[in-house]
Amino acid sequence: QTAKQNSDLTPAAVADFASLMITDDNGRSIQPAAHHWLWLHLMCNEDIKKLLIIAPPESAKTTWLLAYLGTHIAFYPEWPRILAAVTGSVAEKRSQSLRLLVDSPEFHAAFPDIKKAVGMTWTQGEWSVAPHGGKPRPGRIHPSMFSVGVRGDVIGSRARLAVGDDILDFENTRTAHQRATIHEWFHSQFLSRRMSRVGRSIVIGTAWHHDDT
Numbered sequence: 001q002t003a004k005q006n007s008d009l010t011p012a013a014v015a016d017f018a019s020l021m022i023t024d025d026n027g028r029s030i031q032p033a034a035h036h037w038l039w040l041h042l043m044c045n046e047d048i049k050k051l052l053i054i055a056p057p058e059s060a061k062t063t064w065l066l067a068y069l070g071t072h073i074a075f076y077p078e079w080p081r082i083l084a085a086v087t088g089s090v091a092e093k094r095s096q097s098l099r100l101l102v103d104s105p106e107f108h109a110a111f112p113d114i115k116k117a118v119g120m121t122w123t124q125g126e127w128s129v130a131p132h133g134g135k136p137r138p139g140r141i142h143p144s145m146f147s148v149g150v151r152g153d154v155i156g157s158r159a160r161l162a163v164g165d166d167i168l169d170f171e172n173t174r175t176a177h178q179r180a181t182i183h184e185w186f187h188s189q190f191l192s193r194r195m196s197r198v199g200r201s202i203v204i205g206t207a208w209h210h211d212d213t
Helices: 002-004 013-020 032-043 061-075 086-101 103-111 176-193
Strands: 050-054 081-085 144-148 161-165 198-207
Touching: 002 081, 013 032, 013 061, 013 103, 032 050, 032 061, 061 081, 061 086, 061 103, 061 161, 061 198, 081 086, 086 144, 161 176
Parallel strands: 050 198, 081 144, 081 161, 161 198
Antiparallel strands: none
16 A cells, blocks of 8 residues: 555565465465566566567466566556456456456555446446446546457547467467467457557567567
8 A cells, every 4th residue: 555655566565565466276275486586577567568478388478477467556556457368268268357356355455446346337347446436437438458359349448558368289289270360350459459658558478489479
């Protein structure tokens, strides 16, 4: 709460958030390794409008992206975000994980002013929170989180933060036609949803082909 009141979102704030809110399979609080600290510094740098992190599987990319997003929602609950993944069901699982986090007793204890936004959608794939006990600001349209699978429809949505979490796999990078289809969707629909001047995109994943997106 002190960090939230006194400064912008920082790597240390994300690490503290993760240690309080997220545990590993053994119930222990997670702590960033050296490469996670690097990623957090890049994610928290608002001057970087397009950030791409490519790393091998099992390097905790998604874990620390979700930690960053959870902190981001705590700091800026009414900012709109889009979360894309390889399929709609995978994107919904990521979104549901975040929704469970912000609806947890630990989150409510740390950020008691942030509640489910009254009158706005609350599903696995689209949900909203708001400060002041859950009262959205007048005229608010876009949700705190909207999830979509690759090639899904994002027209009409706007994002202060557009996040891609493993949008590629073996199947959608297997042929030149599939790679071209993903590339066109990624640039014409997904990245185009970022708000002008202030919008950012963070994309994490694993390379599958030398000519993939």
